[in-house]
Amino acid sequence: MKKTFFIITAVFFLITFSRCKEDGFISDPDALLRFSADTVSFDTVFTTIGSATMYFKIYNPYNKTLKLSTAYIAGGENSFFRMNFDGEPARRVNNIEIPPKDSLFIFVEVTIDPLGVNNPLIVKDSVIFITNGNLQNVKLIAYGQDVHLIKGKILKNTVWEADKPYLIYNSAAVDTGNTLTINPGVQVYLHDRSSLIVWGKLIVNGTSDKPVIFQGDRLEEDYRIIAGQWGTIYIDPISTGNIINYAIIKNSIAGIQIGHPSQNKQPTLQLSNTIIQNISYVGIYAFGADINCYNTILANATYNLVTLLKGGRYNFSHC
Incomplete structure (x- = not known):
């Protein structure tokens, strides 16, 4: 008798528990997320x-x-x-x-x-x-957006046109004795800490209505004016004859670094009609360089807009 009572009680408990569990869910067809x-x-x-x-x-x-x-x-x-x-x-x-x-x-x-x-x-x-x-x-x-993906490449003589953007991943370098020419309207995006390194020569041929733009590859609105998203345009001490005209360089760690503290050679740069802004370190960071800078805006750098070290020749007009 006790055994029968125990079985009936257990079955009743399971049925009750099952109903409680089912009752815990919403079955209403009008219930929406x-x-x-x-x-x-x-x-x-x-x-x-x-x-x-x-x-x-x-x-x-x-x-x-x-x-x-x-x-x-x-x-x-x-x-x-x-x-x-x-x-x-x-x-x-x-x-x-x-x-x-x-x-x-x-x-x-x-x-x-x-x-x-x-x-x-x-x-x-x-x-x-x-x-x-x-x-x-x-x-x-x-x-x-389709892009020209430049991933850790050594660039020979080449011309970049404005057919679609260029995305630099893991940096890119212009080889010694070679020239990278960037034509009007080209947009260059650089991934986190990537840089454009120039051992040869860089010619940026922007125009007033079609500037060449260098910026980070985070395109969300929150990143529009955030500094430090990519490395820099680095011009090596052995590089001469560089020209940057009508460019926008923004949201990097350094805008342009030219020269190196460990070397005494004199790299050269003609910089004109350019904007360098929203920089987490220094806008132009030069070591013993020869820079002729005209009609250029430098703005919003965390440390210095311009740092010139180890001598050099510098001419800044209408900047």
Whole structure:
């Protein structure tokens, strides 16, 4: 008799517990997730180079647990976008329980294959969420830009045209006895701590309406005026005949470093109609150099706008 009573009691407890657990979930077909954003937009993303990570949050606004049946990137394996769901990388997740009044983070990145076009091209996808039979989505938008990727290269005689931007990764160097010519309107982006090193000669041929721009490769609005995003334009002591005309050099560690404290040779630079700004160290950092600088603006350097050491010849007019 006691044994029978125990079995009945145990069964009753299991049924009651199961009902309580079921009652803890929202089954109302009108119950919907809430989102911190309905669209996640990426600024221009260079092809073959991964984006910064963006995120949004999903909320359960109810007093009971909400079960997310599934969440997935609509484009599946063919999507340019990647999702990290509350710390777990996945293109699809299933049966996720969101406690009452709680939330989860969704992190999104995008890497875009070369597009075969010179102008930015919009890339779209979405993250689909299904709860209690309801389908919701958050849109994903990015602008893909093909680039000339210059990754740790030694450059021979070459000319850069303004067909599409140039992205320098792991620095690039103009070889001794060779010239890099950069024509009007070229945009040069440099990755974190990357520099353009000149052993040969650099000729920058910008114009007033089409300046040559050197800047970091973080294109989000928050980075628009942040200093220290890339290294410098470094002109080696053996380099002579350099010309920079109508350029904008911004957001670097040093704008231009010319010469080196350990060497006594005199590199030369003609710098004109140029803006050097938002620099985390020094705008022009020269060691025994020969610089003729005309009609140039230097602004917003953390230490000095100009530092001239080890002698040299310097002429600054209308600067």
